[in-house]
Amino acid sequence: MKENFSGKKIYIAPIAGVTDYSFRRILKEFGPHLMFTEMVSSNAVTQANKKTCDIMLKLHDIDGVQIFGKDIDIMLKTAKYVESLGVKHIDVNMGCPMPKITKNGYGAALLSDPEHAKKLMYTLKENLKEETNLSLKIRIGYGGNRNPIFFAKLAEELKLSHITIHGRTREQMYTGFADWTVIRDMKEAVSIPVIGNGDIFTAQDAIDKITLSGVDGVMLARGIFGNPWLIGQIRDAFEGREVREISQGDRVDLALKHINYLKEDREDREFCYEIRKHLCWYIKGMKHASRIKDEINKTDNYDRLYEIMSTLK
Numbered sequence: 001m002k003e004n005f006s007g008k009k010i011y012i013a014p015i016a017g018v019t020d021y022s023f024r025r026i027l028k029e030f031g032p033h034l035m036f037t038e039m040v041s042s043n044a045v046t047q048a049n050k051k052t053c054d055i056m057l058k059l060h061d062i063d064g065v066q067i068f069g070k071d072i073d074i075m076l077k078t079a080k081y082v083e084s085l086g087v088k089h090i091d092v093n094m095g096c097p098m099p100k101i102t103k104n105g106y107g108a109a110l111l112s113d114p115e116h117a118k119k120l121m122y123t124l125k126e127n128l129k130e131e132t133n134l135s136l137k138i139r140i141g142y143g144g145n146r147n148p149i150f151f152a153k154l155a156e157e158l159k160l161s162h163i164t165i166h167g168r169t170r171e172q173m174y175t176g177f178a179d180w181t182v183i184r185d186m187k188e189a190v191s192i193p194v195i196g197n198g199d200i201f202t203a204q205d206a207i208d209k210i211t212l213s214g215v216d217g218v219m220l221a222r223g224i225f226g227n228p229w230l231i232g233q234i235r236d237a238f239e240g241r242e243v244r245e246i247s248q249g250d251r252v253d254l255a256l257k258h259i260n261y262l263k264e265d266r267e268d269r270e271f272c273y274e275i276r277k278h279l280c281w282y283i284k285g286m287k288h289a290s291r292i293k294d295e296i297n298k299t300d301n302y303d304r305l306y307e308i309m310s311t312l313k
């Protein structure tokens, strides 16, 4: 049977250190259905940490906010605060594998305590406004705990707006491949929308993975690093249009726009620190990329960075 791609969603993943306000401003221009902020610490929000509140919670209209933490009261206060900002989508992180997160029981560690996770999600659902879309993002397992179907069923029971599954275990971190057969099993187990995540780098990857799993949409993460065009290419593939190649000129133009967006948003030092990785991603595969990369990483002012990129046109 031929898979029908109409109505399939394209979501942008929460990516700490990457999907900040300026990059989401770029991404938004490519028309994803929904984008998530970098994961936001519930402790930082409840302690009114200025950076978290002013920078991480500066939002576009199609942004959802992802929160992480464990304490149920603190997570609820955070979700309510986020809701009070007018945010329509709130996602709970149960996938972050980093030791500094999991050692406190946050992120993917919640997969190893399903009863606590259940209480947390019930409390959020029961206390947020009915019109707020609550969702959950998980991995396929943590240590010996490998029960993604439990979490899919929980999401269904609570009528969450969707559940996203990244098809790797916590132990895999970002190595190996995402297992889309587990994603398929989850999709078959529940009736709420299931969003698949892991290893989508081309439009064909999205088509193949949806065909295999039947998911309702895909969430893009590393595939959009230096390549927001992936969003439009996937949409073209869904709609049966030819996928357009991207030229070096396109890449340079977008990099320059990104430089200017970020400059509007950050102090000088932070600007240089944050933009460098994006510029290195934009130039990947270009002639002399490694020499230019070295120069980018040594440069600490806007004018010079702008000049380096402009000369690549």
Ligand SMILES: Cc1cc2nc3c(=O)[nH]c(=O)nc-3n(C[C@H](O)[C@H](O)[C@H](O)COP(=O)(O)O)c2cc1C
Pocket: 013, 014, 015, 016, 017, 018, 037, 038, 039, 066, 093, 095, 096, 137, 166, 174, 178, 197, 198, 199, 200, 219, 220, 221, 222, 223
């Ligand atoms: C640098 C980096 C930061 C990430 N930050 C988050 C995060 O804040 N919240 C989250 O749920 N997942 C986070 N992830 C995981 C991604 O959202 C995604 O699940 C994962 O990268 C798999 O998708 P991919 O194979 O398309 O990259 C992060 C991944 C990377 C590489």
